[in-house]
Amino acid sequence: MASHPGIALALFLASQRPGGRSRAERRLQRELAAGREDADRGSERLGATSLPRPPGPLVWLHVGSEAEALGIPELIDRLREERDDLGVLITTARHGPDELLAARLPRDVALQFSPYGTGPGVDTFLQHWRPDLAVWADNRLEPALIEAAGRAGIEMFLVDARVPERPGWRWFPGLRRALLKRFSHVLAGDERAAAGLRALGVAEDRIEAMGFLQEGTAPLPCSxxxxxxxxxxxxxxxxxxxxxxxxxxxxxxxxxxxxxxxxxxxxxxxxxxxxxxxxxxxxxxxxxxxxxxxxxxxxxxxxxxxxxxxxxxxxxxxxxxxxxxxxxxxxxxxxxxxxxxxxxxxxxxxxxxxxxxxxxxxxxxxxxxxxxxxxxxxxxxxxxxxxxxxxxxxxxxxxxxxxxxxxxSGAEATDRIVALVIEALDKRGV
Known part of the structure; x- marks a missing residue:
């Protein structure tokens, strides 16, 4: 059983490679048959897209599902108050029957399903979009996507963070620790989550307990x-x-x-x-x-x-x-x-x-x-x-x-991630 974080990640990714593309295609067919994927957008799960990459700097926001991404519209508004030239890509890991998030986004924001972690879809996805940095707001860490983004030099921030789930990772006990090392900064949802993340190896200078992103509902007005x-x-x-x-x-x-x-x-x-x-x-x-x-x-x-x-x-x-x-x-x-x-x-x-x-x-x-x-x-x-x-x-x-x-606290968390993103873009010169 692997114990070293780097070895755990390497072994996990190696276990996903054999028959990667065919495995991804078979999974897509199963999900489509079960009604859990959108037939018109299934190719996005294989890394394909019909949308062009917007010009200029691109921030990639990854969320678990649309229903869990209610703070994202507010974050986008705040980011664009600071940089009106930012392009935004949002990926969702889990498909749902509703389109709550899409209805709340500016028209020029690209919304895609994230690619499956097997086969060449991850590399195809990153080669097309070439994001300048990533904000990960999903408690389920996708090893292939996170590792590929790290290899591509994409700085990543983990927000709304709790101790990540372990879906099928029983034989890779160091995997969460290895994936958390790929994030340059972590904003934990609360102090309890921060303590759990520190226990998994997140360094003290890379983590803050800031609360969850603001829900994007400004106080309703009245006379x-x-x-x-x-x-x-x-x-x-x-x-x-x-x-x-x-x-x-x-x-x-x-x-x-x-x-x-x-x-x-x-x-x-x-x-x-x-x-x-x-x-x-x-x-x-x-x-x-x-x-x-x-x-x-x-x-x-x-x-x-x-x-x-x-x-x-x-x-x-x-x-x-x-x-x-x-x-x-x-x-x-x-x-x-x-x-x-x-x-x-x-x-x-x-x-x-x-x-x-x-x-x-x-x-x-x-x-x-x-x-x-x-x-x-x-x-x-x-x-x-x-x-x-x-x-x-x-x-x-x-x-x-x-x-x-x-x-x-949601407003504070949103303000903090905006500051981190703008600082990172400035450092990259984009």
């Missing part, structure tokens, strides 16, 4: 005058928000509100329906059910007697997140539509509640939950209990502080 006016109406009244509640979720939300009001009779529910056009009909139905309702589009205000306030005007979520210390993220309870980005609420100091259907935002919800900034609920009863729990000012303040820490 400060409007916020102050409504805050004065609410006074010290307890408030919680259901942001983008779908038709199927409304009944669960309203019933949870009914249960929570037993212990807090002044509690106000701000209900933002999805779609907003349902607001007037929803308000009428709630009134018919005996609730005292206010309707935003009807010029109502959340007066003291109002129990449910239907906020059905567009572009006002920034206002309600600021006013509501507790936010249930719509779309997560029933899964009828896509879940909302939880950083909308977290960035504005609102504790996040979410159901089991997280869709493309799973990584973000789990990140906030692990940081103590979000709490999972499963049904009406658990939602009511969570709201009741967070009506305690110290509990909700604790979650809001955790949310603030996650969002601000």
């Amino acid at each position: 400060q005058a409007e916020r102050d006016t409504i805050a004065e109406i609410l006074a010290a009244r307890p408030v919680w928000l259901a942001a983008g509640a779908t038709a199927g979720e409304v009944q669960m939300v309203v019933e949870a509100h009914r249960q929570a009001m037993r212990g807090a009779h002044r509690l106000l529910l701000v209900l933002v329906p999805d779609p907003l056009e349902d607001g007037p009909a929803l308000a009428a139905a709630l009134e018919a059910d005996g609730w005292v309702v206010g309707l935003r589009s009807g010029d109502d205000e959340p007066e003291p007697e109002v129990e449910i306030f239907v906020a059905d005007l567009g572009d006002e979520l920034g206002l309600w997140y600021r006013l509501s210390p507790i936010s249930l993220m719509g779309g997560t309870l029933m899964g009828e539509q896509g879940a909302r980005n939880p950083f909308e609420a977290a960035a504005l100091g609102s504790a996040v509640l979410f159901g089991p259907h997280l869709g493309l935002w799973r990584e973000s919800y789990e990140r906030l939950r692990d940081a103590g900034a979000a709490r999972a609920v499963a049904d009406t009863a658990s939602l009511a209990r969570a709201v009741e729990f967070l009506l305690s000012p110290d509990k909700v303040a604790e979650m809001a502080a955790a949310a603030w820490e996650v969002t601000t």
Whole structure:
């Protein structure tokens, strides 16, 4: 069994060479047959592309999947604030059914699937794109791709880093250590991850615990005058928000509100329906059910007697997140539509509640939950209990502080990688 890192890497790569191209082609056919690859873009897995390399300096950003790359658009914006001549290539290791990332990228950013690690695809890929440096944001380290980039003289930074997974590396115990040596700098997601990476040999002067890249959601705007006016109406009244509640979720939300009001009779529910056009009909139905309702589009205000306030005007979520210390993220309870980005609420100091259907935002919800900034609920009863729990000012303040820490550390991590990239490009003279 290999123990020396360099030997482990050499042995692993040697094990991948026999029949490399045919193995890669057979794998592609299997993945296509299983529906796990895009038939129109399968050739990218073999290193081929129809896209030209952009002129000038090129930064290569590698991510695990589109759903895990939510901080990448913000990083690109920040990089181009510093260097407007930068070309950007993004590769994803794992294919998913959605195209969340593609919809958020500038049109001139190249988005490709990374080549398989067997056969000549890796070399074909690097010869075509010739990136000036690479930012690796995937917890799964691809030995062939990383080693080939190192041989080509491409400086690499590892970001959003945790202790890397070991997919099928049982017989190569030094492999992770060898691959980590290929990165000139490592930005760990937290101190625990940094400790694990140091134990794998990452030198102290090459690692920082900086948090994860910023999620790319700038705080939603609102009118400060409007916020102050409504805050004065609410006074010290307890408030919680259901942001983008779908038709199927409304009944669960309203019933949870009914249960929570037993212990807090002044509690106000701000209900933002999805779609907003349902607001007037929803308000009428709630009134018919005996609730005292206010309707935003009807010029109502959340007066003291109002129990449910239907906020059905567009572009006002920034206002309600600021006013509501507790936010249930719509779309997560029933899964009828896509879940909302939880950083909308977290960035504005609102504790996040979410159901089991997280869709493309799973990584973000789990990140906030692990940081103590979000709490999972499963049904009406658990939602009511969570709201009741967070009506305690110290509990909700604790979650809001955790949310603030996650969002601000993300900005710091983004700023740090921008600084590293620009410095590296300057050193290369590109």
